[in-house]
Amino acid sequence: MTSTERPFLGLALALAAGLASAQPVTAKPPLSASDWLSGSVQQPDNISSWRPGDPRPPELKRQSRRDIAPTGAVEPVGVTRLGEGNPDGKGTVSPRAAGLPGDLWGDSDSAVLVQLIGRSDPRLPALRRLERRLLAAQLRPPRAEPGQEGALFLARVDKLLDMGATGAAKELLKAAGPGDPERFRRLFDIALLSGDEAQGCGIMDRTPGVAPSFPARIYCLALGGDWTAAALVFHGAETMGQIDPPMAALLAHYLDDGYSDAAEELVPPPVVTPLELRLHEAIGQPLASTSLPLAFALADLDQNGGWKARLDAAERLARAGAIPASQLRMIYLEQKPAASGGVWDRAEAMQALNDALTLRDNAAVARALPPAFEAMVAAGLGPALAEMAGAELGALGLDGRPGRIALWLALQAAQPQVVPDPPADDAPAFDLWLLRFAGGEPEAAPPEGEASERAALLFPAFLGPSERNVPQGAAQLILANKRGEALLGAMADVDAGLDGDLPRAAQGLRVLRVLGQQEIARQAMVDLVLAPVLLPEPGSGGSTP
Numbered sequence: 001m002t003s004t005e006r007p008f009l010g011l012a013l014a015l016a017a018g019l020a021s022a023q024p025v026t027a028k029p030p031l032s033a034s035d036w037l038s039g040s041v042q043q044p045d046n047i048s049s050w051r052p053g054d055p056r057p058p059e060l061k062r063q064s065r066r067d068i069a070p071t072g073a074v075e076p077v078g079v080t081r082l083g084e085g086n087p088d089g090k091g092t093v094s095p096r097a098a099g100l101p102g103d104l105w106g107d108s109d110s111a112v113l114v115q116l117i118g119r120s121d122p123r124l125p126a127l128r129r130l131e132r133r134l135l136a137a138q139l140r141p142p143r144a145e146p147g148q149e150g151a152l153f154l155a156r157v158d159k160l161l162d163m164g165a166t167g168a169a170k171e172l173l174k175a176a177g178p179g180d181p182e183r184f185r186r187l188f189d190i191a192l193l194s195g196d197e198a199q200g201c202g203i204m205d206r207t208p209g210v211a212p213s214f215p216a217r218i219y220c221l222a223l224g225g226d227w228t229a230a231a232l233v234f235h236g237a238e239t240m241g242q243i244d245p246p247m248a249a250l251l252a253h254y255l256d257d258g259y260s261d262a263a264e265e266l267v268p269p270p271v272v273t274p275l276e277l278r279l280h281e282a283i284g285q286p287l288a289s290t291s292l293p294l295a296f297a298l299a300d301l302d303q304n305g306g307w308k309a310r311l312d313a314a315e316r317l318a319r320a321g322a323i324p325a326s327q328l329r330m331i332y333l334e335q336k337p338a339a340s341g342g343v344w345d346r347a348e349a350m351q352a353l354n355d356a357l358t359l360r361d362n363a364a365v366a367r368a369l370p371p372a373f374e375a376m377v378a379a380g381l382g383p384a385l386a387e388m389a390g391a392e393l394g395a396l397g398l399d400g401r402p403g404r405i406a407l408w409l410a411l412q413a414a415q416p417q418v419v420p421d422p423p424a425d426d427a428p429a430f431d432l433w434l435l436r437f438a439g440g441e442p443e444a445a446p447p448e449g450e451a452s453e454r455a456a457l458l459f460p461a462f463l464g465p466s467e468r469n470v471p472q473g474a475a476q477l478i479l480a481n482k483r484g485e486a487l488l489g490a491m492a493d494v495d496a497g498l499d500g501d502l503p504r505a506a507q508g509l510r511v512l513r514v515l516g517q518q519e520i521a522r523q524a525m526v527d528l529v530l531a532p533v534l535l536p537e538p539g540s541g542g543s544t545p
Contacts, residue, residue: 005245015031018096022267023383026349030528033126049212050463061510071143071495086140086149086150087149087150087153087176087180087183088110088141088144088149088150088151088152088153089135089138089139089140089141090138090153090172090175090176091136091138091139091172091175092136092138092168092171092175093133093135093136093137093138094137094138095138095139095341098133098134098136098137098354099133099516099517100133100134100137100139101483101516102138102139102140102141103139103140103298104134104137104484104487105139105140105141105142105152105484106138106142106480106482106483107142107143107480107482108142108143108480108482108484108485109142109143109144110141110142110143110144110145110148110149110151110152110384111144111145111148111151112485113142113152113155113484113485113488114151114152114155114437114443115154116485116488116489117152117156117159117488118155118158118159120159120488120491120492120493121316122491122492122494122495122496123495123498123535124415124495124497124498124524124527124528124531125321125383125387125412125527126520126523126526126527127491127494127495127520128163128321128522129321129520130272130491130517130520130545131159131163131491132160132163132165132168134487134488135156135159135160135168135172136156136168136171136172138175139484140161142484147265150180150182153172153176154182154183154186156172157169157172157173157183157186158186160172161186161190161295162293162294162295163188163294163320163321163322164294164295164297164298164317164320164323165322166190166193166194166295166298166322167194169186169190170187170190170194173186173187173190174187174199174525178203178207178210179207179210180210181210184203184204184207184210187200187203188200188204188216188274189273189275190202191203192274192275192277192278192299193274193277193296193299194297194298194531195299195302196298197219197223197278198223198224200202200220201219201223201224204216204217204220205220212295214233214234214237214242214243215243215247215251215275216275217233218230218233218237218251218255219251219254219275219279221233222254222255227255230255231255234248234251234255235251235528246269246396247276250266250276250279250280250283251265251279253266253279253283254279254282254283262266265281265285266283266285267489268280268287268481272287272292272296274296274299275302275499277289277292277296277299278299281304288303289313290312290316294316294317294320294322295311296322297312297316297317297322298311298317300312301313301314301317301323307331307334307335307338308338308343310331310334311331311332311343311347312343314327314331315328315329315343315346315381315384318381318384319379319380319381319384321383324387325384325385325386325387325388326387327382327386328384328386329350329354329389332346332350332351332354333350333351333354333500336351337351345375345380346372346375346376347499349368349371349372349375349376350372350376352368352371352372353365353368353369353372353389355368356390357389357393362396362398365393365402366396366398366399366400366402369372369393369398369402369405369406370401370402370405372385373385373405373409377533377534380535382412382533382534382535383412383527383534383535386409386410386412386413386534387412387413389409389464390406390409390410390411390412390413390415390417391410391413391418393405393406393409393410394406394407394409394410394411394413394415394416394419395410395418395420396421397420403422403429404427404429405434406419407419407422407427407431408530408533408534411435411438411526411530412526412527412530412534414438414523414526416435416438416439416441419435421435422435427450428435429447430446430447430449430452430455432527433446433447433452433455434446434455437459437522437525437526438523438526439520440522443463445459446459454502454528454529454532455529457502457503458497458502458505458506458509458525458528458529459525460506461507461509461510461513461521461525462509462513462521462522462525463508468510469510470510470511470514471507471510471511472487473489474486474490474507474511474514477489478514478515483515486511487511487512487515487517489508489511490508490510490511490512490515492508493505493507493508493511494508494509494512494521494524495508496508497531497534498528498531502528507527509521509524509525512524
């Protein structure tokens, strides 16, 4: 903002404070998606709700002046896409690439699927990968009540956002197009969280009919350098009671840099939205993302908050499988740790392991691997370590405990083929069995022993034809052509094995096999068997499987 703009801006804000209407703010309808979504587009408070005879919002006045034709010449013919089809059938990967039948939803009701997807929360890495494919797949839309088309699509997007998979959610939204206000609201939030505010504002300007809320429009006007227009819109919207008082105070601080010298600290809202996160950051009162939903951690991956903030955010996202573990590995290597304890110790341990792997020094790897493994597992990052280095470590043929850790990590990373067969007299019999099972070879039961108790309870799910002993509920869903419901239920059953319900997990594994997910079922069993050592309960420190 230039010095000539500031006096006018301060005057506009003062007028807004002095002329604020006594009319109460209209109550907003409840959000249909995750609570943290910003509601950048809402009815009936948004600009598009204006009708002839109503007070004309100042922004409409500005737009009407801007849209006056400069001449009487004929304008070029424009082309507009008339319809985008049912978004429930949109996706970013084909059914074949996702490993799913195109008619997976079959005769299921859309409302039932929306509820099941909303409740789905797998923790096993194999099931998380399956869920990501399921949410992104371009499947035939299920039946839906009139007016409910698109609800399943939004449920899929919201689940990806809850998982922190903002990139996948963005691609899915782009596949359906931003023309719908509910879809644009989510695109705008993703743009705010990923630092693409200018892109989000550009979509807002180019897409007719999405009608952003006044705070979003004010933010975009200022971001584009039109501070005068932003102040005028703010003044008019606050006067009409179209902005909540807390948001009005936040926007006033954002628009008038005279507040920068004040000591006033604004109280964070009880539910922080991406727009509020960026506004607080802009006025020099940033909000910590650690207590906010997972997707907000994405905002800390930029360079603005320092290495510690990037480490914390990357670990949180990698722990949930929301970013590639390779990205966490690169962030670990950015600098030398400035202190000790916690994340600093993990960074130091991972740097030592990375140096040893880079030098191809097996002796150094054998020394660096156990402390790195223990540090990562204690922080709930065992599967992330497996993803970032499991295949590389498994191929080294290490001996002793380092070799056993490398084997576990390779199996967790679904890379059994890289592991050279360890000598039978040097490796535990159960490790040899698990390596063969992960590769798809054995039909024999696991060897007896304490280490194989979990496997012994799960292995019967892989004996004989997959259709045998399918739970009655799942069998009924499959016969009723509701395989998607059966698949989501099976994922919940298998994941229950992490809570100790191994018989239920075995039933879920059978259903996965019946539904054609044999590889996922096999890897999910490997994940469950390795869970005591790679996914320990907080504070347990892990134990040998």
